Amino acid sequence: MRSIINHLIQLQELTLVRDEKRSLLGPKADLSELNEAIGQMADSLDPAAKAIYTRLSKKDRIVVAPMHAGKCSMCGMGLAISQVQAVKQCKVLVTCPSCARILYDSAGPTWSGSRPRKPAAGTKAGIARFSAPELMIPDLKAKTEEEAIVELAESLRSAGFVETTEKLVSGAMAREKMFxxxxxxxxxxxxVRGVEGGGLALAFGVSRAGxxxxxADGGVAKFVFFSAIPTATSVFYLKLLAGLAESYTKEANRKAALEADAxxxxxxxxxxATRWTVK
Ligand SMILES: [Zn+2]
Structure with a gap:
């Protein structure tokens, strides 16, 4: 059963990757390679899982959801002890009694640091809902993708969001290898998706050398936006991504980021830069 769950998670991740490309590139996005990979993964699913997947995916992008603290991470429904056990044992497919999504026991990263997990409602607007000055790195030392991800994940640790960075880094690197x-x-x-127990968080780093x-076009990145995404905010993340991309294709915003020295x-x-694009 664990292999079926893993298969479903990968299939869901690929469909979200396709959504990301679509929200960044619009109608000109070439999705043929992804469409083919998604088609192949869906075709090779176990028949019972495929039937559930096909039915649920007509309604929503998120079909498979991690269980967190005895609750469905998507709808927040508390599960009976017997259901929690069944999800942990992973011998049958267990669906949420409220939202009907397929549940799995996640070994993914969780927010567990000292920082308040969610800002009080109504106190912040725009980018301040997901990020903070201590998550800004104006001069990344990194020379590789992994080193950049480590530096940005470390800013989340030192700001008190997580106690360790290993799972954030390995999850983000697995995503890079996929696409x-x-x-x-x-x-x-x-x-990295599936970071449960708190809100979406964004760290931003700038590398002048690239x-x-x-x-990336030309093979280098100078503006690196690292996000830790609870499953329930996956669809919102697509909007955030599109808003950040819109802002940072503008020369004035790129210049201001490159000039920032603190x-x-x-x-x-x-x-x-994100005043009008991230709400
Ligand atoms: Zn649910």
Whole structure:
């Protein structure tokens, strides 16, 4: 059963990768390679899982959801002890009694640091809902994708979001290997999904020298946006991605980020650049 769950998770991740490409590139996106991979993965699913997947995927992008703290991470429904056990044992497919999504026991990263997990509602707007000055790195030392992801994940650790960075880094690297997150204009959007127990968080780093990045035009990324994404915010992330890309294809915003020499300056530049694109 674990292999069926893994198969479903990969299939879901690929469909989200396709959504990301679509939201970044619009109608001109070439999705043929992804469409083929998605078709092949769907065809090779176990028949019972395929029937559930096909039915649920007509309604929503998220069909498979991690169980977190005895609850469905998508709808928040608390599960009976017997259901929690069944999800953990993973011998049959267990679906959420409220939203009907397929549940799995996640070994993924969780927010567990000292930082308040969610800002109080209504106190912040725009980019400040997901990020903070201490998550800005105006001068990334990294020379590789992995080193950049480590530096940005480390900012989340030192700001008190997580206790360790290993799972953030390994999850983001697995995602890079699936499909590089460089998108041209020297922008890269590494991310890790399924980080439960808190809200979406964004760290931003700038490399003046540029870091070789797969998928990027010209092969380098200078503006690296690293996101840790709870499953329930997967669809919102697509909007955030599109908003950040829109802002940072503009020369004035790129210039301001490259000129920032302190986290506070980069933070102000990011807030200004995303004022109309991230809501
Ligand atoms: Zn649910």
């Amino acid at each position: 590089g997150t460089g998108v041209g204009h020297a922008l890269a959007f590494p991310h 870091i070789p990045w797969s998928g 986290p506070e300056t980069l933070w102000k530049a990011l807030a200004k």
